[in-house]
Amino acid sequence: MKSRNSVAVLGPRGTFTEEAAKKMFPGRGLEHYDTVEDVFEAVDGGAEYGVVAVENSLEGAVNTTMDCLLEYDLKIRAECVMDIHLCMIVLPDAGKEEIKTILSHSHSFGQCRKFLKKNYPKAALKRYDSNTAAIKELADLKPAGVAAIGPEAAAELYGLKISRKGVEDAPSQTRFAAISKKEGSGKKSSIIFALKDRPGALYHALKDFADNGINLTRIESRPAKKKLGEYSFFIDFEGSLDEVKVKNALLSLKEKTTFLKELGSY
Amino acid sequence: MKSRNSVAVLGPRGTFTEEAAKKMFPGRGLEHYDTVEDVFEAVDGGAEYGVVAVENSLEGAVNTTMDCLLEYDLKIRAECVMDIHLCMIVLPDAGKEEIKTILSHSHSFGQCRKFLKKNYPKAALKRYDSNTAAIKELADLKPAGVAAIGPEAAAELYGLKISRKGVEDAPSQTRFAAISKKEGSGKKSSIIFALKDRPGALYHALKDFADNGINLTRIESRPAKKKLGEYSFFIDFEGSLDEVKVKNALLSLKEKTTFLKELGSY
Numbered sequence: 001m002k003s004r005n006s007v008a009v010l011g012p013r014g015t016f017t018e019e020a021a022k023k024m025f026p027g028r029g030l031e032h033y034d035t036v037e038d039v040f041e042a043v044d045g046g047a048e049y050g051v052v053a054v055e056n057s058l059e060g061a062v063n064t065t066m067d068c069l070l071e072y073d074l075k076i077r078a079e080c081v082m083d084i085h086l087c088m089i090v091l092p093d094a095g096k097e098e099i100k101t102i103l104s105h106s107h108s109f110g111q112c113r114k115f116l117k118k119n120y121p122k123a124a125l126k127r128y129d130s131n132t133a134a135i136k137e138l139a140d141l142k143p144a145g146v147a148a149i150g151p152e153a154a155a156e157l158y159g160l161k162i163s164r165k166g167v168e169d170a171p172s173q174t175r176f177a178a179i180s181k182k183e184g185s186g187k188k189s190s191i192i193f194a195l196k197d198r199p200g201a202l203y204h205a206l207k208d209f210a211d212n213g214i215n216l217t218r219i220e221s222r223p224a225k226k227k228l229g230e231y232s233f234f235i236d237f238e239g240s241l242d243e244v245k246v247k248n249a250l251l252s253l254k255e256k257t258t259f260l261k262e263l264g265s266y
Numbered sequence: 267m268k269s270r271n272s273v274a275v276l277g278p279r280g281t282f283t284e285e286a287a288k289k290m291f292p293g294r295g296l297e298h299y300d301t302v303e304d305v306f307e308a309v310d311g312g313a314e315y316g317v318v319a320v321e322n323s324l325e326g327a328v329n330t331t332m333d334c335l336l337e338y339d340l341k342i343r344a345e346c347v348m349d350i351h352l353c354m355i356v357l358p359d360a361g362k363e364e365i366k367t368i369l370s371h372s373h374s375f376g377q378c379r380k381f382l383k384k385n386y387p388k389a390a391l392k393r394y395d396s397n398t399a400a401i402k403e404l405a406d407l408k409p410a411g412v413a414a415i416g417p418e419a420a421a422e423l424y425g426l427k428i429s430r431k432g433v434e435d436a437p438s439q440t441r442f443a444a445i446s447k448k449e450g451s452g453k454k455s456s457i458i459f460a461l462k463d464r465p466g467a468l469y470h471a472l473k474d475f476a477d478n479g480i481n482l483t484r485i486e487s488r489p490a491k492k493k494l495g496e497y498s499f500f501i502d503f504e505g506s507l508d509e510v511k512v513k514n515a516l517l518s519l520k521e522k523t524t525f526l527k528e529l530g531s532y
Contacts, residue, residue, distance in 0.1 A: 037379070057494045060329055060487075063376065081494060106372050106393060110329065117303070127372060127393030173494045200476040202485060206469040215465045217495060219487055221326075228323045228347060228439045229483060 006031045007178075008042035008050040014154030015132040016084060020176035021051040024080050035129050040068040040179070049077065049180050056084065056174045059110040061220050065177075066234060070192055070222070075264035076177045077184040084172045086112055088164040089135055089148045089155040097145055099123055103134035104149035112149060114169045135160065183264050188217070189241050190263035194224055194232045195256055202233070205256055212249040214239050240265040272297045273444075274308035274316040280420030281398045282350060286442035287317040290346050301395050306334040306445070315343065315446050322350065322440045325376040327486050331443075332500060335458065336488070341530035342456055344444040349437070352378055354430040355401055355414045355421040363411055365389055369400035370415035378415060380435045389413075401426065449530050454483070455507050456529035460490055460498045461522055468499070471522055478515040480505050506531040 007025050010017040011032025021030055028049075033039045036052050043050035052068075055061045069076075086108055090099075101124045102109075102116070108131045109116065116123070128134040131150035138148045139158035147163065155162050195201040209216055215238045224230035239246045241262055254260050273291050276283040277298025287296055294315075299305045302318050309316035318334075321327045335342075352374055356365075367390045368375075368382065374397045375382065382389070394400040397416035404414045405424035413429065421428050461467040475482055481504045490496035505512045507528055520526050 037383070055489070055494070057489050057496075058491050060489045063326055064379075113303070113330075125395070129391070170491055171493075175494055199479075199481045200472075202482065203469070203472040203476040206466075206472060210466040210469040213465075216468065218497075219468060221485055221487070223321070223323050223326045225324050225436055227437075228321070228441055230323075231484075 005029065006047050008033055008039045008047040010036060010039060010052070010130050012130070012132050012136050014135070014151065014157040015130050016082060016151055016174060017051055017053055017130075017176060019151070019153065020080050020082055020174075023082070024051060024078055024176070024178050025049065034133075036062070036064040037068055040072045040074065043074055043179055043181065044072055049178050051176055051178050054079070054175045054177045055218075056107060056111065056172060058168070058170060058172045059107045062107070063222070066220065066222050069234070069263060070232060070261070074179045074181060075183050076190055076266050077180045077182075077264065078178040078266050079188075080176045080178075081173050082176065084111070084168065084174050085152065085166055086149050086168045087152050087155060087162045088167050089138065089150060089160045090163045091138065091142055092159060092161045094161060094163070099147045100145040101126060101143070102147050102149060103128060103138055105129070105131040105134065108149050111172050112167045112169055115167045184266050185240060185242070186266040187240055188236065188238060189246065189265040190234065190236045191250070191261060192232055192234050192263065193253065193257040193260040194230070196258055197230070201256065205233070205253055208249045208252040209237060212245040214245060214249055271295065272313050274299055274305045274313040276302060276305060276318070276396050278396070278398050278402050280401070280417065280423040281396050282348060282417055282440060283317055283319055283396075283442060285417070285419065286346050286348055286440075289348070290317060290344055290442070290444050291315065300399075302328065302330040303334055306338045306340065309340055309445055309447065310338055315444050317442055317444050320345070320441045320443045321484075322373060322377065322438060324434070324436060324438045325373045328373070329488070332486065332488050335500070335529060336498060336527070340445045340447060341449050342443045342532050343446045343448075343450040343530065344532050345454075346442045346444075347439050348442065350377070350434065350440050351418065351432055352415050352434045353418050353421060353428045354433050355404065355416060355426045356429045357404065357408055358425060358427045360427060360429070365413045366411040367392060367409070368413050368415060369394060369404055371395070371397040371400065374415050377438050378433045378435055381433045450532050451506060451508070452532040453506055454502065454504060455512065455531040456500065456502045457516070457526065458498055458500050458529065459519065459523040459526040460496070462524055463496070467522065471499070471519055474515045474518040475503060478511040480511060480515055
């Protein structure tokens with residue numbers, strides 16, 4: 001049983017998601033889970049809120065989050081954008097030995113692809129469920145010639161040394177969402193839909209928003225998981241699901257979709 | 267120097283990409299590279315063709331391929347869709363011992379997420395640059411209690427045993443593209459563009475295609491790598507870049523974009 005008052009986040013301690021959760025829910029108790037899917041499962045099972053990463057300005061959508069938003073019957077309740085700075089992290093007694101292996105999350109590797117290619121072209125990259133899990137493994141096993149990439153806070157938390165700050169290829173931001181079973185309210189909303197297969201289908205779907213003066217802030221496509229060429233669309237837009245113009249757009253959109261799911265206003 | 271006649275593919279031997287390359291270029295010599303980016307680099311440096319995975323029907327777009335199509339000045343010359351079947355692969359003398367660690371590519375893990383959650387909820391997942399790299403490591407190091415997920419052909423190639431076939435959550439297909447420096451021709455085309463920031467921007471961009479009777483077969487957004495909320499759009503459509511209706515649509519689209527790149531017809 002999850003405590004009803006807790007906030008589920010991606011663990012272990014020290015992840016960017018934890019930082020986002022502290023910002024969104026100051027003073028609340030956090031429960032750490034191994035994967036994004038486990039966070040959704042926890043909220044579905046009784047945790048009041050969960051916090052998950054949605055997209056990064058360099059690496060794009062977090063696929064697992066997208067797929068879980070589709071699968072689980074949960075709502076988006078709030079969002080929060082954080083600047084992401086990544087560090088090269090080594091053992092406290094590391095000298096000038098060659099770094100042969102680097103540990104991190106695949107998204108973090110994606111965010112410093114050019115840095116790695118230039119400075120560590122021969123290093124093997126080992127991927128973990130979170131960059132903090134990678135940092136924890138480095139701290140636990142203390143292997144020689146191994147570094148990790150992740151947040152400064154996590155390096156400090158696990159008693160490791162930062163060999164270089166700001167290794168991301170460009171300034172980067174990540175958007176986090178708070179999810180819960182209950183619906184919220186707010187000036188921004190998200191929906192997911194799949195379209196009937198006909199020429200210009202997406203164009204006609206977007207027309208419903210344009211005709212009603214609704215500004216889209218994001219569109220992502222994810223495979224519908226049936227066959228290639230069939231997609232679900234994730235759309236964020238300015239406006240509440242309660243507003244008349246939004247209701248009108250969704251009513252018209254519904255006729256063109258094979259399914260339409262509201263993720264709530266926040 | 268790359269041999270001018272060769273086809274660059276993701277290695278090591280036995281990857282799905284290698285299978286796709288053999289289907290697209292029967293009888294041609296293959297050169298294996300460690301990462302998707304290395305394949306682009308090889309073609310940029312003189313290999314006549316490269317073959318890369320573009321999208322999977324379960325896991326979606328291959329982000330590195332998308333980003334490299336944007337970065338490198340290369341064209342899409344052909345495409346090929348393959349059915350993907352994944353196997354649980356173990357050491358030839360494996361008995362009934364518990365599987366504590368599973369090795370594969372993150373996309374393959376994504377394709378059998380439910381299978382893993384049901385059958386190996388506690389197994390640690392270790393990610394590699396390709397599922398064949400994971401299989402090769404299993405064959406080389408022969409660790410106890412470790413399995414890999416990947417193609418049947420690779421299991422046979424590295425002398426391993428298949429403990430279960432068809433572990434993917436649903437039938438899955440991957441689309442591969444052949445890339446080269448030279449432009450090709452064909453009835454399908456791909457472009458990338460970024461839009462000036464104004465309300466309904468994407469809607470008006472898609473209108474150019476709808477007005478000219480051009481059917482879009484795929485749209486993907488990728489972050490523009492500057493700040494959250496700015497995206498590049500990857501569009502595949504039916505029609506050749508030589509056709510008048512396509513030229514008209516692109517001429518009109520160009521006025522709305524901050525950049526527009528043609529990836530060729532194939």
